[in-house]
Amino acid sequence: MIYFNNFNRFPDELLAEELFAIEKVIKSGNYILGPEVNLFENDWAALCGAKYAVGVGNGMDAIQIGLMALKIRAGDEVILPSITAFATVLSVINAGATPVFADINPQTALMSIESVKRCISKKTKALIVVHLYGQIKNMQDWIKLTTKSNLKLIEDCAQSHLAMEKNKYCGTFGVYGAFSFYPTKNLGAIGDAGIVLCDDKNLYDDIKMLRNYGQSERYFHPHLGLNSRLDELQAAVLNVKLKTLKAYNNRRKEIAKLYFKKIKNKKISLLSEPLDDKTHVYHLFVILCEDRNEFQSYLTRENIQTLIHYPLPLHFQEPCKSIRTDPNGLPFSELHARKCLSIPCNPQMSDNEVLHVIDIINSY
Numbered sequence: 001m002i003y004f005n006n007f008n009r010f011p012d013e014l015l016a017e018e019l020f021a022i023e024k025v026i027k028s029g030n031y032i033l034g035p036e037v038n039l040f041e042n043d044w045a046a047l048c049g050a051k052y053a054v055g056v057g058n059g060m061d062a063i064q065i066g067l068m069a070l071k072i073r074a075g076d077e078v079i080l081p082s083i084t085a086f087a088t089v090l091s092v093i094n095a096g097a098t099p100v101f102a103d104i105n106p107q108t109a110l111m112s113i114e115s116v117k118r119c120i121s122k123k124t125k126a127l128i129v130v131h132l133y134g135q136i137k138n139m140q141d142w143i144k145l146t147t148k149s150n151l152k153l154i155e156d157c158a159q160s161h162l163a164m165e166k167n168k169y170c171g172t173f174g175v176y177g178a179f180s181f182y183p184t185k186n187l188g189a190i191g192d193a194g195i196v197l198c199d200d201k202n203l204y205d206d207i208k209m210l211r212n213y214g215q216s217e218r219y220f221h222p223h224l225g226l227n228s229r230l231d232e233l234q235a236a237v238l239n240v241k242l243k244t245l246k247a248y249n250n251r252r253k254e255i256a257k258l259y260f261k262k263i264k265n266k267k268i269s270l271l272s273e274p275l276d277d278k279t280h281v282y283h284l285f286v287i288l289c290e291d292r293n294e295f296q297s298y299l300t301r302e303n304i305q306t307l308i309h310y311p312l313p314l315h316f317q318e319p320c321k322s323i324r325t326d327p328n329g330l331p332f333s334e335l336h337a338r339k340c341l342s343i344p345c346n347p348q349m350s351d352n353e354v355l356h357v358i359d360i361i362n363s364y
């Protein structure tokens with residue numbers, strides 16, 4: 001079986017280091033917002049080139065807490081793509097704001113700037129640009145649009161750890177960047193974890209309070225916040241695994257290169273290959289197929305595990321059916337959800353496995 005993710009193939013030395021780090025935390029008695037969280041926040045901010053980082057419970061809370069810190073709330077609209085994780089829209093709803101869905105660009109599955117322009121109203125306060133599948137693109141255009149329209153630019157970087165455009169890392173273009181370290185992400189914890197990056201000291205101070213009940217100092221609460229603190233054990237694991245991220249991203253890129261070069265089947269199309277390979281970290285490698293479900297069953301029979309990101313565009317999800325969309329509709333999101341399939345692209349795959357996946361796809 002060629003698995004989508006291969007956690008049991010992480011090297012033994014890495015596992016030993018993680019276990020040692022976990023034991024150290026347990027023995028320290030320092031379990032909430034301790035030195036491991038501090039270290040990870042400092043290292044992640046420095047690595048990505050941001051001034052500040054705040055560790056939070058998960059990627060969804062990272063987006064929500066940022067919105068709360070920006071005081072985006074009831075009556076305010078936030079535009080986001082209809083092809084993304086449900087967490088992206090849920091974070092907006094949980095912040096009390098009103099989501100609006102924009103369509104995607106069919107070549108990349110990233111949010112379309114033209115569609116966003118059609119969605120902007122007097123109530124729009126922010127856009128969430130999701131660096132879907134690991135790709136970052138056209139950030140100067142997003143900055144231009146948000147500056148001109150006086151909107152906040154928010155980056156959902158859950159899938160794009162260390163993707164960069166023009167030598168600047170994702171998460172540092174907007175007012176804040178929200179990251180998830182869900183176990184399957186390019187850098188994954190062994191449970192839930194997330195972080196917010198920002199450059200503004202006031203925003204940073206507010207985000208720090210909001211993750212911790214809105215507390216400024218012990219038992220003083222100027223705000224209504226959440227309990228969403230990055231866990232010390234998760235931070236300890238992330239501190240160990242952080243060392244592997246660049247090499248693992250590079251391996252993902254090698255696999256993607258092989259896929260782009262060698263997948264040749266008239267029934268299959270690929271999303272566009274980026275010109276600059278720094279702009280894509282291949283959290284997912286997504287291909288398109290007209291008869292996707294049949295194709296997926298074929299791959300399953302051939303012992304190749306696949307997933308669909310995402311089978312339903314958000315505007316078709318039951319609780320989202322009344323959410324306003326691009327007045328032209330969301331045809332590309334709907335088409336993408338019908339055709340997309342994510343094939344294995346994890347750094348633990350061997351070359352032989354990658355070539356086998358290609359052979360099986362080409363002989364469909």
Ligand SMILES: Cc1ncc(COP(=O)(O)O)c(C=O)c1O
Binds near residue numbers: 059084087156192194
């Ligand atoms: C694009 C995107 N945004 C947000 C999230 C939410 O992250 P988490 O699962 O850590 O809450 C995810 C992860 O599933 C994601 O892929």
